[in-house]
Amino acid sequence: MKDYLLIEKKIINVLKEHKVVVYQNESYVVKKVAKPRPSKGECKTDVYILLEGEKGKRIEIKLSVKKKNSSEFLENKITQKRAKTIFGEKYQEIIEITTSLIKNKFVESPLIYTKRTGNVEEGSVTMGWRFEVVNKERKLSIPLQMSEKDIINCFYKGTNLEEDKRNAKVEGNIIINSGVASHIIVCNEEDIKDYTDVLSNMISLDVYKPEKLYLAFISNNYRTKKDKIDGSRALAVYVEWQLINGELTYNLVFNNPLTYTGRYLTTKLKQDLNKSKLDLDHIKLSNKVLKVTI
DSSP states (O other): OHHHHHHHHHHHHHHHTOSEEEETTEEEEEEEEEOOBOSSSOOSOSEEEEEEOGGGOEEEEEEEEEOTTOOOEEEOSOOHHHHHHHHOTTHHHHHHHHHHHTHHHHHTSOOBOSSOBTTBOTTEEEEEEEEEEESSOOTTEEEOOOOHHHHIIIIIIOTTSOHHHHSOEETTEEOTTTTSOOEEEEOOGGGOSSHHHHHTTOEETTTOOOOOOEEEEEEEEEETTTTEESOOOBOSEEEEEEEETTEEEEEEEOSSTTSOBHHHHHHHHHHHHHHHTOOHHHHHTSOOOOOEEO
16 A cells, blocks of 8 residues: 555656646646545545646546555455445346356355464454455456456446445545546556656556456454454355254355345354354364355
8 A cells, every 4th residue: 555655646747847748649727636635545536636728628637546556455445335236136146156166166165263374363263255446366256257348347347336436535625536546557656757658658547458367265264362344344244154953054144145144144154153052262272163055
């Protein structure tokens, strides 16, 4: 995030240094250059640029900034509302079909960690998997099944963002569609030395060919030793933990995406264990899961 802020600041500064710039062989006055600000969250435009030429001709450039060779989240913190915006009314069906294509990967994933594995702490219990849209293939991921046009509109331009993010504030004033990007530039901070490095290297999103995107699934774990859950994100696939005759069992649930959060499921599991007066520490570290239903 810090790298992106430095690039955005550099772009704003090199444009502000010039009262007049040349763009497509015409001279323009730089009337406005700033970062759009929704009331919360982020829009797709990172730098808003307004140029004014002869006879009042205006060019509005809404620039999305991407870092070279970076691994990025194109969309994270996906809720039911956001998934509905991305995939339409049948978002649950689409997510279910997608996860079913890699069902075996979920089945083969560990759910109880008796020792630290990678970034997952010892004593962690998986409650399910949230999902993100990313530009690099991950261990648990699948290519995004969308047309290039829909990918551009949704993840690059942001034409289907909420109204507040489409109509963001620029220098304190709301500008209609200022948060909907029109151009993209892929660069690092050191690539920007002058305003020409911006205006000559940006590409209209109407002709930009997007990179391959993936739906990546990230485990949401209850860290029992610290009594903490990895956030409260909605889960695309969740684990239905149950106590049956004193034995801890589970189902993997694929057909109800984004209904429950890891926090909710953790609370439920702890309540069930407390009611049964069973030793949570003994069960969670026993690595003895007796039943799997798919």
